[in-house]
Every structure is written in C-alpha cells, then in structure tokens.
Amino acid sequence: MLQLKNINSFYGNAHILFDINLKVEEGQVVGLFGRNGAGKTSVLRSIMGLTPPRCEGQILYNGEEISGLPAYQIANKGIGFVPEDRKIFPNLTVRQNLVVGRKAKRENKKWDLDEVYAYFPKLKTLENNLGCEMSGGEQQMLTVGRTMMGDPELILLDEPTEGLAPLIAEHLMQMIIKIRSEFNISMIVVEQFSPQVLDFLDICYVMEMGQIIFEGDPRTLKENEELQKQLLGVG
Numbered sequence: 247m248l249q250l251k252n253i254n255s256f257y258g259n260a261h262i263l264f265d266i267n268l269k270v271e272e273g274q275v276v277g278l279f280g281r282n283g284a285g286k287t288s289v290l291r292s293i294m295g296l297t298p299p300r301c302e303g304q305i306l307y308n309g310e311e312i313s314g315l316p317a318y319q320i321a322n323k324g325i326g327f328v329p330e331d332r333k334i335f336p337n338l339t340v341r342q343n344l345v346v347g348r349k350a351k352r353e354n355k356k357w358d359l360d361e362v363y364a365y366f367p368k369l370k371t372l373e374n375n376l377g378c379e380m381s382g383g384e385q386q387m388l389t390v391g392r393t394m395m396g397d398p399e400l401i402l403l404d405e406p407t408e409g410l411a412p413l414i415a416e417h418l419m420q421m422i423i424k425i426r427s428e429f430n431i432s433m434i435v436v437e438q439f440s441p442q443v444l445d446f447l448d449i450c451y452v453m454e455m456g457q458i459i460f461e462g463d464p465r466t467l468k469e470n471e472e473l474q475k476q477l478l479g480v481g
Contacts (some may be wrong), residue, residue, distance in 0.1 A: 247400060248269070248325075248400055248434075249304075250266050250293070250304070251303055251306070253268075255300070255302075256301075262285055263288055263289065263301075263456045264456045264457045266303070266458060267458065270434060271432070272430070273430045273432055274433075274449065275435060275447050275448055276433065276451070277443060278452075279453070280438065281479060284456070285455070289453070290404055292313075293312075293320075293325065294327050295315055295317040295320050301314075307323060307400070321349060321396065324398055325402065326394070326400070328389050328401060328404060329389070332388075336376065336377045339376055340380070340388055341374065343377055343392055344359060344391055344392050344395050347394070348395050349395075361394070362391040365391070365424070365425060366421065368387060369387055369391055382410055383411070386406060386418060387421075390421075390422065400434075401434075403435045405438070415442075435447070438478070444465075445468075448464075449461070450467055452477045
C-alpha cells in the first residue's frame with residue numbers, strides 16, 4: 247500500500263532524514279518509535295508533502311508516486327493525518343470541525359457525522375461546544391473523528407496519546423484499533439515508546455538521528471528490556 251524508498255529530507259541545508267525505507271501493507275498497523283528529535287514526525291510530514299523545502303527518494307502509495315504532490319492531493323488520494331498538536335479550529339463547534347474534514351467525494355463513502363458519533367459518543371454530547379472548550383482527550387477524539395470524515399484508507403497518527411491521562415489514552419487507542427479492525431484501515435502510529443501500543447502492531451521501526459536503526463516484530467522489542475534501553479533509553 248505505502249512504500250518509502252531511500253527518503254532523504256532537508257530543512258534548508260539541514261539534512262534531517264537519511265535513506266528511510268519503510269513499508270505498510272494493506273490493513274497493517276505499523277509503529278514508528280524514537281526519542282524526541284529522532285525524525286519521526288518528519289517522516290509523516292514527508293509522506294503528506296508537508297516537509298519544506300525538499301524530499302528526495304520515492305514515496306509510493308498504491309503503486310503511484312506521490313512525492314512532490316501538494317498535501318491536499320495526497321489527502322484526497324486516501325491518506326489521513328492526525329497531527330501531534332491536533333490542529334482543531336478553536337472557534338468552531340465540534341460539528342463544524344468535523345464537517346471541515348470532508349474531502350472530495352469518494353466512492354463507497356463510509357464515514358459521516360453519525361458514524362463518528364457512534365465511535366466517539368462524547369463528541370455527539372459536545373456537538374455544539376467550541377473546540378477551545380474541550381479537554382485534551384476530547385480534542386484528540388475530535389481530531390481522529392475529523393480525519394475519519396475524509397474516508398482515509400491509511401492514517402498517520404503522530405503521538406495520539408501524548409499528554410493524555412492513561413485511562414483516556416487507553417480508551418482512545420482501543421477506539422482507533424476498533425476502527426482499524428472493522429474498516430481494514432492501515433495505520434502508522436508514531437510514539438516515543440509505548441508498551442501498550444506494541445500489542446496492536448504488526449511491525450515496528452525505531453529511529454535515531456534521522457535514521458531507522460531497528461525494524462522487526464513488536465514482540466521482540468516488548469520482551470527485550472535490554473533492547474528497549476539500547477534503542478530508546480527505556481526498560
């Protein structure tokens with residue numbers, strides 16, 4: 247479904263990603279871990295066409311080269327992005343924020359307001375509240391719901407549980423995985439490190455200083471505390 251081949255990204259003269267190779271098969275949940283500043287978000291931004299000023303290498307989505315396309319075209323091809331800072335509209339209502347997420351008409355559309363409210367009933371309760379009146383967890387639900395309104399086939403989630411209380415984070419991940427299971431949506435989940443997220447992954451990658459330093463079975467990482475310490479400074 248998605249394949250990155252020798253991706254090198256640059257901010258000005260700063261070389262920030264080095265020969266990134268990553269693959270997502272249809273229906274897979276792929277984890278991308280690493281310390282702060284490792285380059286995880288830059289990988290997602292490179293996929294979405296958001297990394298200025300240039301990205302070299304190949305990014306293939308369903309066999310089509312998408313690197314170099316503007317972000318709105320990439321989104322309309324079926325890739326959804328849940329950014330780390332949520333990017334909700336604080337002065338729009340919950341309903342208005344969700345409607346903004348609609349993309350160009352897609353065949354066999356699966357997601358509308360009723361579908362979002364079925365998965366995140368709290369959003370229905372808060373339908374007329376402004377974005378700025380919501381808690382962090384509610385805002386994150388809204389961001390995921392807005393992304394689903396675009397009927398994505400692949401979702402990029404940038405630290406979706408960051409800053410959330412453990413119970414709220416767990417509930418959110420359960421809903422995300424339920425969506426994946428019921429709609430066969432592929433995902434890339436970026437986190438610093440989360441043993442809970444490992445349980446849901448099909449494959450995981452670890453980054454350091456703009457490079458991928460580990461690729462493998464998530465169980466290998468979960469069961470090996472020494473490897474966790476070596477790669478991520480945890481364990």
